[in-house]
Amino acid sequence: MSAKPVSSCLTSSLSQRFDDDILSDLDGDEDDIIQDDEDEDVDGMEFGEALERANRQTKQKQKIPIPISVLGNSRGKAFRPTSAPVSRTKPTAQLGLSNKHFQHTKHNDRSVISITYLKEAAEKKKQRDRDFARELLREENEYKRKMTQKIEHANKMSSAFGSKRTFSLAPDRDGLHMIRVTDPESTDRVISVENFHILSLQLAESTSTTMAEANANPNADQAKRYIQEFYKSQAEEGEEKKTLSCRWFLDRAFLCVTPGNQMTHYYRYGRADECKGTWTNMYDCFRASLMDDERRLEYLKGTDLDPTVPPHKTDVWEEKEKPGW
Numbered sequence: 572m573s574a575k576p577v578s579s580c581l582t583s584s585l586s587q588r589f590d591d592d593i594l595s596d597l598d599g600d601e602d603d604i605i606q607d608d609e610d611e612d613v614d615g616m617e618f619g620e621a622l623e624r625a626n627r628q629t630k631q632k633q634k635i636p637i638p639i640s641v642l643g644n645s646r647g648k649a650f651r652p653t654s655a656p657v658s659r660t661k662p663t664a665q666l667g668l669s670n671k672h673f674q675h676t677k678h679n680d681r682s683v684i685s686i687t688y689l690k691e692a693a694e695k696k697k698q699r700d701r702d703f704a705r706e707l708l709r710e711e712n713e714y715k716r717k718m719t720q721k722i723e724h725a726n727k728m729s730s731a732f733g734s735k736r737t738f739s740l741a742p743d744r745d746g747l748h749m750i751r752v753t754d755p756e757s758t759d760r761v762i763s764v765e766n767f768h769i770l771s772l773q774l775a776e777s778t779s780t781t782m783a784e785a786n787a788n789p790n791a792d793q794a795k796r797y798i799q800e801f802y803k804s805q806a807e808e809g810e811e812k813k814t815l816s817c818r819w820f821l822d823r824a825f826l827c828v829t830p831g832n833q834m835t836h837y838y839r840y841g842r843a844d845e846c847k848g849t850w851t852n853m854y855d856c857f858r859a860s861l862m863d864d865e866r867r868l869e870y871l872k873g874t875d876l877d878p879t880v881p882p883h884k885t886d887v888w889e890e891k892e893k894p895g896w
Contacts, residue, residue, distance in 0.1 A: 715740070718748065718764065725767075738767065817856035824849040848875055 722738045729736050741751040741761050750767040753759050826832050827846035836844035855874045859867045871877050 714748070718750075721767075722750070817853060817860055820849075820853040820856045824853045852876060 718740065722740065725738050729738075735756065736752065736754045739751045739753065741749040743749060744761070748764045749761045750764060751759065751761050824846075827844055827849045833844055836842075852875055855871070855876055859870050859876070862870060868878070872879065
């Protein structure tokens with residue numbers, strides 16, 4: 572209860588009594604006036620006590636601190652238009668609790684997001700590592716398969732040239748692929764893959780002296796085999812001697828320069844075919860075909876088509892029961 576309502580009530584009651592006293596003075600006698608004065612003194616006493624009591628209550632209320640939440644932030648209040656929605660102020664204690672709860676929830680959300688991100692990043696890294704290891708394993712298996720084929724090729728060439736040297740895969744050394752060389756005539760050793768490639772190209776020169784001569788001109792060996800087959804077929808049939816045909820030499824001379832023949836020659840002998848002697852053999856064949864048998868043999872003895880010299884076996888990829896083309 573505030574002081575303002577008490578004072579207003581007392582003022583209204585005092586004015587009412589004052590009006591009644593005026594009316595009584597007009598109609599009453601002196602005794603009544605004295606009596607009214609006594610009543611006024613009593614009323615004055617009551618009015619003074621009530622006023623003092625109201626003043627004391629007002630001072631006590633002024634001494635009690637009013638919380639800021641009740642008063643609100645009235646001081647320094649910013650301008651707010653009438654069209655703005657009604658603002659709902661929260662108590663300070665409740666506002667502090669809500670801020671703490673919001674900060675705690677925000678901190679938990681950040682922690683959850685960080686943990687989830689780290690887990691996803693770790694899974695992605697593991698997947699990349701697995702893919703990389705799988706690719707390395709595939710390349711390693713493919714490389715070993717190719718090396719096995721080359722080793723088998725080298726072993727075939729070595730056995731065809733009469734050498735007892737063999738090759739096989741060896742454990743890697745310092746990150747390098749190694750090849751084991753087994754040679755009964757000398758000590759076994761381990762060489763790198765690069766040295767093995769060089770050795771496979773020089774295999775003909777390092778194993779036998781006749782190997783170098785045979786590998787120098789494989790076209791001459793094929794020509795000798797063709798001439799020997801021609802004379803052998805004439806001796807077995809017992810018929811009239813056939814005319815020497817030079818169609819094979821002509822085809823061979825033009826086939827030598829084709830890309831297919833160059834690739835095959837490089838695969839078998841490790842180098843490009845120089846077509847050495849193909850055109851010379853074709854010329855010698857056509858010239859010998861115009862001669863009789865005696866003069867033909869004498870003429871061919873000084874060329875690569877000498878039928879008395881057996882050819883060297885250089886074709887290790889095609890094993891034929893009967894020579895022929």
